[in-house]
Amino acid sequence: MRHAELVRALEAVEGPARPRADLEQVVTPPEVAAELLFAAERWDGLGGRSVLDLGAGTGRLAIGAALLGATPVVAVELDPELAERGRAAAARAGLEVEFVVGDVRAWDRAAEVVLMNPPFGAQRRGADRPFWDRALALASRSVHAFALADSRTFIAGRVVARGAQILETQPVAWRLPRTFPHHRRRAVMLPVDRWAVRTEDDP
Ligand code: SAH
Secondary structure: OOHHHHHHHHHOOOOOOOOOOOOOOOOOOHHHHHHHHHHHHHHHOOOOOOEEEEOOOOOHHHHHHHHOOOOOEEEEEOOHHHHHHHHHHHHHOOOOOEEEEOOHHHOOOOEEEEEEOOOOOOOOOOOOHHHHHHHHHHEEEEEEEEEEHHHHHHHHHHHHHOOOEEEEEEEEEEEEEOOOOOOOOOEEEEEEEEEEEEOOOOO
16 A cells, blocks of 8 residues: 555544543544554564554554554554544444453553554653553564653663563654644644564564
8 A cells, every 4th residue: 555545544534523631632643643554564564463552542543554454453442432433434444443442551452563642641741651561561573653752761661671672763743733722832743753662572
């Protein structure tokens, strides 16, 4: 699948109708989501791989992975409204993605590849930490995820503690349009990294 084609398909997966600030419901911009998905494809070849999307929202990453041939794809999201929106988007695209309403902190079903755009911890410091702990524990092969540049030291420490290996830490151009009532400006650029982490010794 070409980049432009994937971006178009991801644009069709709408974000939340009324995003909740307390859960940091920020939808991944299509271009940025495509960048993560193609990185996962380059490192791991998603075809036939099991994928887990933690904090899946309306499922841009999960649905994108299914489009690139990943199977089975499981998407875990706390907010039932978003999970339902994701389910509908996957059905419209004719893709099989299992959306589960649940708390990532209690999730224990593993997968080869974990993808995530978790809460960044901008509202509640450290909100991304349990996500990284779960992702690193549950991925048998790799983790591909976004994080604020602030979290670099924390993430690198967790990766080392897990005996995993950082493949890439790549700054991305993340434009956040006004999303929550406390946002004053029309849009801001966020200092976000895309991470690729190898959790398996000999893939
Ligand atoms: N991955 C989506 C949404 C990212 S926003 C996308 O890329 O578009 C982060 C998501 O994590 C929100 O949808 C929020 O509701 C969800 N979330 C926050 N805390 C959670 C938790 N403890 N368990 C599961 N989902 C959670």
